[in-house]
Amino acid sequence: MLNKIFIRAYFQTVKAVRFTFDEIQNCSSNLNAKIEEAYGSHGLGLAIVSGIPNYSKMRLELLPLAQKLAIQPKEYLKSLERPEAFHSKGWSCGVEQFKGKFDKSKGSFYNNPNYDTPHDLGKEYEHLIKKGSLIRLDNVWPNRIPELEGAFKNLGRLMVDTGALLSYHIDKYIYSKCNTYEMGKLYRYIRSGDSHVGRLLHYFDGPNTDEWCGWHNDHSALTALTCPIYMHNDKIVDYTDKEGGLLAKNRYAEIMKVGMDPDCLAFQIGETAQIVSGGIVEATPHCVVKSDETVRRQLNRNTFAVFMGPLFNEVLNVPKGIDKNKALNKPAYNIPSLLGRWDENMTFLEYSANSFKAYS
Numbered sequence: 529m530l531n532k533i534f535i536r537a538y539f540q541t542v543k544a545v546r547f548t549f550d551e552i553q554n555c556s557s558n559l560n561a562k563i564e565e566a567y568g569s570h571g572l573g574l575a576i577v578s579g580i581p582n583y584s585k586m587r588l589e590l591l592p593l594a595q596k597l598a599i600q601p602k603e604y605l606k607s608l609e610r611p612e613a614f615h616s617k618g619w620s621c622g623v624e625q626f627k628g629k630f631d632k633s634k635g636s637f638y639n640n641p642n643y644d645t646p647h648d649l650g651k652e653y654e655h656l657i658k659k660g661s662l663i664r665l666d667n668v669w670p671n672r673i674p675e676l677e678g679a680f681k682n683l684g685r686l687m688v689d690t691g692a693l694l695s696y697h698i699d700k701y702i703y704s705k706c707n708t709y710e711m712g713k714l715y716r717y718i719r720s721g722d723s724h725v726g727r728l729l730h731y732f733d734g735p736n737t738d739e740w741c742g743w744h745n746d747h748s749a750l751t752a753l754t755c756p757i758y759m760h761n762d763k764i765v766d767y768t769d770k771e772g773g774l775l776a777k778n779r780y781a782e783i784m785k786v787g788m789d790p791d792c793l794a795f796q797i798g799e800t801a802q803i804v805s806g807g808i809v810e811a812t813p814h815c816v817v818k819s820d821e822t823v824r825r826q827l828n829r830n831t832f833a834v835f836m837g838p839l840f841n842e843v844l845n846v847p848k849g850i851d852k853n854k855a856l857n858k859p860a861y862n863i864p865s866l867l868g869r870w871d872e873n874m875t876f877l878e879y880s881a882n883s884f885k886a887y888s
């Protein structure tokens with residue numbers, strides 16, 4: 529209850545730094561000042577990109593399908609689950625733990641937007657695959673909603689492509705602050721990473737018993753997020769959630785409500801980029817809350833995120849000459865510490881597996 533009063537009274541809506549698609553697709557744009565404002569030591573760790581060709585149409589084609597999928601019969605949804613892949617593909621609901629309870633407040637549908645079949649990782653990973661600690665499964669598509677596959681891939685690939693353009697400028701900014709940073713590293717991760725994860729999310733309507741998603745950092749390098757659509761049953765409602773939705777902590781651990789425009793994509797820094805930049809860009813602690821107004825109007829929330837990371841064998845080190853402690857999360861953020869999940873010379877695969885355990 530106290531928590532809810534606090535949300536109403538104090539969470540200020542912040543306007544994220546906005547890039548235009550035209551400026552990020554121009555390699556010669558000097559966006560260092562804006563990148564610093566968005567992702568640097570005083571930034572929110574989140575920025576938006578406007579004017580992305582075809583984005584609005586693709587968003588409206590995909591997001592309502594989250595609701596359409598979530599209301600399918602339980603047995604059908606069960607057939608789309610892949611517990612053997614730790615639910616990293618297909619349908620998942622009530623599997624993640626949140627505050628010690630299984631989270632049934634949302635349903636997720638995961639796939640790789642770029643590749644239906646995972647790449648062969650080669651001999652180096654055979655022992656992990658044999659041991660069962662690395663499971664690589666094909667994408668799973670629901671035959672009852674045939675339009676979902678194309679809509680998911682179209683939007684997911686657009687988000688990856690736009691993320692790559694933005695990361696080119698984030699790289700330039702990091703390099704301007706640290707000349708031992710490998711120029712173009714994040715761009716390389718996003719272009720060559722073969723395990724990007726698209727997550728179509730449906731947050732169910734229902735009583736306001738808890739947050740929809742607790743405080744965390746993404747462990748990706750960069751996460752792309754759509755502005756959500758709210759629906760009453762299967763009808764899209766023209767609604768802006770003034771009190772709930774996405775909240776983020778700024779660099780002073782103050783909680784801010786993130787204002788998003790429907791025609792923009794948001795990009796958040798994840799811990800992988802924080803590590804390899806030695807903390808020059810910082811991940812964004814964030815959560816999703818359900819407001820009383822959303823509950824009163826019986827609205828469900830539908831959104832799509834794409835988590836972009838490097839190849840699994842990429843070693844995550846801070847740039848030469850930077851103290852590794854600069855890459856750690858600030859204790860004031862009150863989220864799982866990076867210590868114990870990451871250390872120098874660790875691969876992205878090891879770090880991801882540790883993070884997965886820490887959050888489950």
Ligand SMILES: [Fe+2]
Pocket residue numbers: 744745746814
């Ligand atoms: Fe997240």
